[in-house]
Amino acid sequence: MRQRTNRPRHKKGDTGENSRDRWLITYADLITLLLIFFVMMFAMSRLDTQKYKEITQSLQLTFKSGDSILDQGSGITGTADKYNHKNPDTAIKTPQQQNKGAEQLSDRELAFRKQEQELQNLMKVISNYVKDNKLEDQIFVADQPQGISITLSDKFLFDVGKADLKTGSVPVLDKLASLFKELHTTISIEGHTDNLPIVYASKYKDNWELSGARALSVLRYFLDQRHLNAEEFQYAGYADTRPAADNATEAGRQKNRRVEIIVLRQLQE
Incomplete structure (x- = not known):
């Protein structure tokens, strides 16, 4: 079954x-x-x-x-x-809102381009002034990453061991002041010395005080005599910590004794 x-x-x-x-x-x-x-x-x-x-x-x-x-x-x-x-x-x-943000960035980019053009014009004018007045051995102009650097020899600005401006430096400082007045960026004034200690009669204790006092003298001239905007300036003294040449030779030490005026690449807020 x-x-x-x-x-x-x-x-x-x-x-x-x-x-x-x-x-x-x-x-x-x-x-x-x-x-x-x-x-x-x-x-x-x-x-x-x-x-x-x-x-x-x-x-x-x-x-x-x-x-x-x-x-x-x-x-x-x-x-x-x-x-x-x-x-x-x-x-x-939305795309419209994104375009608005792009326009804002473009405005700032245009501002940077305008400033760059101003810096290049500044360098050209100063270079021509130095050449026309045969000051090539006293004033050096260079385009650095941080801005336009204007280096003034200490012999052109000061007597040995002093921070009082020489009378002969006034026309150059007046020319720079007239150019700085049209800019809208920060200008840094920096004092430098060689590495030799101060051994002559001086009211400054060391190279730190001397470099700072020299930078301050240039700044005071721009503010007190030429009435530039104090908010657009800064200053510092670096003594011998930032040499431009070898301190082992007299020629190198002479290059290191200087005041640098740097027109910085930056926009004021």
Whole structure:
């Protein structure tokens, strides 16, 4: 007698639709991920670093929210709207807002370019003045990374061991003052000496005091005699700590005894 086995019977209507539905769900999830990927790539091509962080946070909220399109959720748009509503200050900017920020950066870039042109004109005028007045051995002009450097020899400005300006230096300082008046940047006045100690009669204790006093004398002339804006100046004395030449020779020590006036490359806030 044949035994009857209890085989599972398919219910009516069960023809594999569930398997196909699962495949469609997987496909739909893939399409959603591709959409998110292209949105992110678009954002990276249009936004700066700060805005990239913002949209990354928005996408993270999308993944964490579980607000799936397949579950009849609102998807990316809904999550981004909620994020922007809660964080209006960090919301994703529209193209118009991005263009406004670009215009602000362009304005500052234009200001830097204008200042650079002014510095190059300054260097040209001073160089021609030095050449016309045959002062090449007393005044040296150079374009340095920090700005236009105008180096004045100590023999041109001061007597030995003193910080009082010589009368002969006044025309040059007047010329510089007339040029500085048109600038809107910081001007640094720096005093330097050689490495020999002060052994002659002097009211200054050492090279630190002497270099600082010499820089201050030049600054005082610009402020007290030419009435330039004090907020655009700074001064310092460096003694022999920043030599321009070798202190082992007299020629080198002479180059080190100097006052440098540097018109800095920077914009006033």
